[in-house]
Amino acid sequence: MTATARESNARFFFRYILHHKQAYGWGIVFIFLTNWLAVSIPLYLGESIDLLSSDALGQQQEALMRSIGAVVLFALLMVVTRTVSRVLFFNPGRSIERELKDDAFAKLTRMQPAFYREHETGTLISIVNNDINGVRALAGIVMLQVFNILFALSLTPLKMYQISPSLTLYCIFPVLITFAIAHKGIAFMRRMMRLRMVELQEMSSTTVGFLSGIEVIKSNRIQGWAERAFDRENDKILDRSLRLTLVRTVVLPIIAYTDRLLKVLILAVGGAYLIQAQLTLGDLTALLSYAALLAMPFISLGMVFSAWQTGIVSLESMRRILDQPEHHRDKVHLPPEKREGLFSHHLRVEDLSYTYPGSDTPALSNISFEIKPGQMVGVLGKVGSGKTTLVNCLNSYLEVAPGSIFIDGVDITTLSRQDLRSAVRTITQDPFLFSDTVTENIQFGADELADPLPLEQALHQSDMLDEVRQFPEQESTLVGEKGILLSGGQKQRLSLCRGLYTPCKLMVLDNVLSAVDNETERFLLDQIFNHSRSVATLIISHRATVLEKVDTILVLNAGRIVARGSHAQLLQSSEEYRHTWRLQQHDNGVVA
Amino acid sequence: MRPSAVAEEAGTKPTPVRQKIHWGVVRRFLGHFRPYRGQVILGLSLIPVSVIFAILFPWLIMRIIDNQLVPMQSEGLLFWCLVLAAVLVGNFLADAVFNYSLQSAAQYAIRDIRAEMFSRVLHFPRRYFDKTPMGVTLTRLTSDLEAISESFTQGLLSMIRDVLITIALLAFLLFINWKLTLVLLLIGPLIYYITEILRRRLRDTYLRARVVLSQGTGYLQECLSGIKTVQLYNAEAAVQKRYATYTEGFRKAQSESNLYDSALYSIIEGITTVSMGLIIWYGSKEILAATISLGVLVGFINTLDKIFVPIRDFTSQMASIQRAFAAFDHIEEIYEEATEHESSDRQHLSAAERGQLDRFQSLEFEDVRFRYKADGPWVLQGVSFCLNRGSKIALVGSTGSGKSTILRLLTKTYVNYEGSIKLNGIELSRIPKAEVGKFFSLMQQEVFLFNESIAFNIGLEREASNPNFVKDAARYVYADEFIERLPGKYDFVLQGNGGNLSAGQGQLIAFARAIASGSEVVMLDEATSSVDSVTEQLIQKAIDHVFEDKTVIAIAHRLSTIQHSDEILVLDGGVIVERGTHGTLMAKAGFYANLVQKLDSGPDPA
Structure with missing residues (x-):
């Protein structure tokens, strides 16, 4: 986000405003009508008071009725114009809120891991949920009030000036003074509100952290610690709120007293004029009504300023998401037929090295291998050997250097991630399930994919059918947040089911059987090896037994391929492989 | 497999709207003000002062018009105008102290409630977390309390005072001229009726909006937690589509409330002006009959907004009060849910039994049966074994x-088992979770x-x-x-x-x-x-x-x-x-x- 390239807040905001220019346009017309009616009414009020105070009241009943009739008619018209104008401004405000939320969400779905390392989930949620309110106010009430104030502040003084120019000038001074005081107060308030919003976001993040780890907190009985940490954030918010309250209750009400202050002034000065016969009582009454009309925009102005400031702060906050640059590679997509044809020859890794940002030791060094349609390749390695890093490079979850991975000869860094992932499907070892039905979770992301399995068969292939049958509502059973009520093994199998549901090209299984028991593992491996509808499979595991049947095994150690070959070849050639395999055989084979 | 009843219900059909305010909830909320009662009392004691100043102001205006302006009497005009100014300053000071003491007390109370709610959440049984997405709990602790806090800062308390002032002003006007006041009072029921209808609808839509908002937040939270899964499955567009249904639902509910909100605001304003016309029309007859003075009539017109403004503010504040009450209802969920404290501390252990729990001796399962849901399948069907030290x-x-x-x-993550589990010979259900x-x-x-x-x-x-x-x-x-x-x-x-x-x-x-x-x-x-x-x-x-x-x-x-x-x-x-x-x-x-x-x-x- 460089200063030069960055769109100004105003431009950014008006881009959204322009989507609704018609509503706003009519809104402006109606807000003008409302203001015009509002300044006309006191004139008729004054006229009727003059008629009342005249000695010939009895003869002027008809004129009096006309004035009163005008007041009532204008008042009724104003009800309509005011309602319409408010709706015309508020509804686009709500629509813009929606558009911004959708845009922010869309952006978030495309953000890469680096972004999520820098931004905590709680903070992001708070931005989308809380900061949006400020922007919505900006697009709704602030827009309305800007025009309302504009018209009120031009029409009211004009009418007052027509009655008494000097009294109008007298009235301007106190209005300006109270406005200056209030402006200072609002500037302070704005600063406090911005800080408060940040503090609220921090508290959200802390809370999300604690709620995610609720079981650990409870089982270790450190609720006290969590409460103290929470209280610290809570107290910070209280402190901020108190300062805000002070300004709100002592400084800002000065604005609300402006109209009564004006009335005192009008009575004193206007009273003197009246006694000198420069004004009539009707004029004075009209002026008293104008006092309220003149003060009101200033009351609103205070509100508008604070809403404006909050809105800008919120907008800045929203833009932390919305302005995130997207990788240029993701903007260009392959035509459908090319996308379909991906992985018709091979996926080749050439001398791939990867070092995590901020680390000085490479996680992967000089990895080269190839996988062709129809092949099954296994990767064996212990914890920290770089297995998952390799997977994340293949699916571009991590950004690799150009010239390291090719699909059908095309460098994957030139493909959009979406295209690449249409060919490379990853089933991770830490599956994520939504708080939704079993069916929805299995069909996740498969909306546009062809040829799904019958749900039952997919469940059978992942050894979930019997268990799902036991669920209270079978496939329509909701699984808890992150599938909390499912065991780790069930989650892995459901995630495997998700992977098997539609055919795919290269299926990458990242240690997905780590939490299932041996019997289930055997069944699932059979399904993967013999009944999978993937064109090729890359299976990653830390257990040699899982990989015995694949065509080629790559043995990964400290980010390097230390041996490769079939199970039989490796038993001959690799000391490490033999060692690992023996250890695990020992595990399974004590009985024999 | 306990389905989330709340989410499911709200997703398909509109939630039945609770018409009445739950006083129990409000009472509990007010209970949190107890530690700050000094401030509350100070604030409340200033209400009569405010009310007196509010009556003095129109009275002085009437006086100035009738005694100075109509008889063209310039002597004393300045003095009375200064008195009027003094009343204004006094009123300002009383209001400021009133507002600050009560609003700061509210901020303290909200801090306490938030801490209390968080502490409760930390002690909820697993079942709560199974059925409640994290985003919902987060909303309770942040947005819902924010709605209540906002409601206070936007003058929930001044509103109460304003209503008192309206009543006092009406009494004052009745005293000055009861016939003219009766004209005002005729309008009362009309305002009440319009407000009631619109208010009910407003509350409906607000509640609906909050439910959708909370669902959307939950979904957002899930998608962010599972962002890797979303991306690796190329499901970006699919989740965007789903999220858009929540934002659209929220927009719809809010747009509806915009209409009610705007109409309410404008209608009350319109009524104020129409009543001015009515007063002049009626007043013209009274003036002819010389039963009232011009000062009283102008005084009435200028006081009208002071009577109707609270009602108008009442309606504009209604929005935030609606939100506050919807938030109260939501927060109540946190208070209705039993914490593990309560469910396990019910049966106290005797001193001897506590001694028995000094160190682990044995654990005995006897014919233990368990299912996660009252009508679900049995997960354990009569398990017996014994684990000794x-x-x-x-x-x-x-x-x-x-x-x-x-x-x-x-671990007492789930508790409603059948049969018997004995820890050192004591039934597990009787031993507090912390002890276990x-x-x-x-x-x-x-x-x-x-x-x-x-x-x-x-x-x-x-x-x-x-x-x-x-x-x-x-x-x-x-x-x-x-x-x-x-x-x-x-x-x-x-x-x-x-x-x-x-x-x-x-x-x-x-x-x-x-x-x-x-x-x-x-x-x-x-x-x-x-x-x-x-x-x-x-x-x-x-x-x-x-x-x-x-x-x-x-x-x-x-x-x-x-x-x-x-x-x-x-x-x-x-x-x-x-x-x-x-x-x-x-x-x-x-x-x-x-x-x-x-x-x-x-x-x-x-």
């Missing part, structure tokens, strides 16, 4: 056989790490927390080696649930944490599953330590672990189908032997 039990069986459930019952927790530590396959230092994540600030104790625990599980290599070693701060460590390292930390708890009984739940074989060896050695001096109940997948156990319980479909040592069970050539055979006959070393 120092012995080791292995639970074996396929996934879903009920192994994990047994551990969940032991001292005996057991869980080594789980699911790891959660705080965004704090490694030392904290292992020691968790428990009483014995000191660096050596933490290091000992790390050494115990052979985690010290990699920790020493990290920048800052034990002070290395973890991020994103240990995202800056490898999965195996994270597991070792969690393992060390379990050791550090110093519990006498270790519950092992597939803790060795996703650790590679070399690390597995290390952990195996650590488990050997554990097996030497602790009591163990393990969900085991590795034969070596199973073999170390004194007794093996083979579970299938919630029933113990076989039990015994490895030797006797193999000899039996039954279910277990079959299971082991399958383990053994794995892929042939070709």
